[in-house]
Amino acid sequence: MDSPGVAASPDLFEAENQALLTARAAHAGCACSAPSQCRQALGDLLLAYERLLRETRRLVRRSDRAELEMNQLNARLQDLAAELEHRATHDTLTGVLNRAAVIDLVNRHFAHDDLSLIVLDIDHFKRINDSFGHPMGDKVILGVVACLQAVVPATAHIGRVGGEEFTVVLPRQSGPASERLAQGLRRAIESYEFDLPDGSGVTASFGVSWALPGGDFDNAYGLADEALYVAKRGGRNRVCLAACSLPSLEHEV
The missing domain is CATH 3.30.70.270 (Reverse transcriptase/Diguanylate cyclase domain)
Structure with missing residues (x-):
């Protein structure tokens, strides 16, 4: 649950969630009217779609973490490059040019x-x-x-x-x-x-x-x-x- 006063992040899969809810409602509503094979196929499709959605969410989270780590690594590399350049051009004791x-x-x-x-x-x-x-x-x-x-x-x-x-x-x-x-x-x-x-x-x-x-x-x-x-x-x-x-x-x- 989101903390009070903190805006919730937009759900990237809102449309997929809505489609899933609609399919679940249809699956529940066809219990009596639809042939058992049709209902079973729809149920299998729902399960596969749910698994796919969970996996996609997991991959997105991993991608976000990887991007953050990459940005942090790039920032560190830039800092190291600047430090190496400074060491190459400045006296160690005094900090003035060498x-x-x-x-x-x-x-x-x-x-x-x-x-x-x-x-x-x-x-x-x-x-x-x-x-x-x-x-x-x-x-x-x-x-x-x-x-x-x-x-x-x-x-x-x-x-x-x-x-x-x-x-x-x-x-x-x-x-x-x-x-x-x-x-x-x-x-x-x-x-x-x-x-x-x-x-x-x-x-x-x-x-x-x-x-x-x-x-x-x-x-x-x-x-x-x-x-x-x-x-x-x-x-x-x-x-x-x-x-x-x-x-x-x-x-x-």
């Missing part, structure tokens, strides 16, 4: 846009791992990513391209504007509370490059990486813009 995804993203943007690339490296990261252990090193990496995410614009893409090395991809943003952004990132990391056991802070060094459409990741990264090492040799915790990363004013953001 190196392969950064390379693909940069090369796709270069097909139609100018692009700036910020490369940063955590200063003295080996000392942190050696002194306090890898769990603390992971905590520092996550803290650096939090600083990047808090500062970069919505159009930027963050990637982890090495153990303690990160990139920020900035489509259609000039070298000088990206250099100013990198300074903001540097200050955010410098002032962040990493809670190292010895109370020391964490800093990072930055290299910035800019290139016109038609460039590629290798060249853009190479220029930014060279600028990064200039910053490292200059005392760390600083930003260096690659010398050839000076676009015309129309690209200034």
Whole structure:
């Protein structure tokens, strides 16, 4: 019996039920007037029709369950596909893009846009791992990513391209504007509370490059990486813009 207030589902076999009721009434009414063979044949037909109707109902219920299970399975497969795609393109620890995804993203943007690339490296990261252990090193990496995410614009893409090395991809943003952004990132990391056991802070060094459409990741990264090492040799915790990363004013953001 249906619960109060719940509409009953429409009966797919209403017409068949009506035909069955009519046949039953005819079978009952012909008890005296119809020959016994005719009445027996009608009775056998009624039984066969009832069995067929019960079997059809059972098959419909099984089909409905199978369809529901298939829909649930398809939804799960879609979720798994999305999860696998995410794992293939994102760093496991931080959730930002991995190196392969950064390379693909940069090369796709270069097909139609100018692009700036910020490369940063955590200063003295080996000392942190050696002194306090890898769990603390992971905590520092996550803290650096939090600083990047808090500062970069919505159009930027963050990637982890090495153990303690990160990139920020900035489509259609000039070298000088990206250099100013990198300074903001540097200050955010410098002032962040990493809670190292010895109370020391964490800093990072930055290299910035800019290139016109038609460039590629290798060249853009190479220029930014060279600028990064200039910053490292200059005392760390600083930003260096690659010398050839000076676009015309129309690209200034």
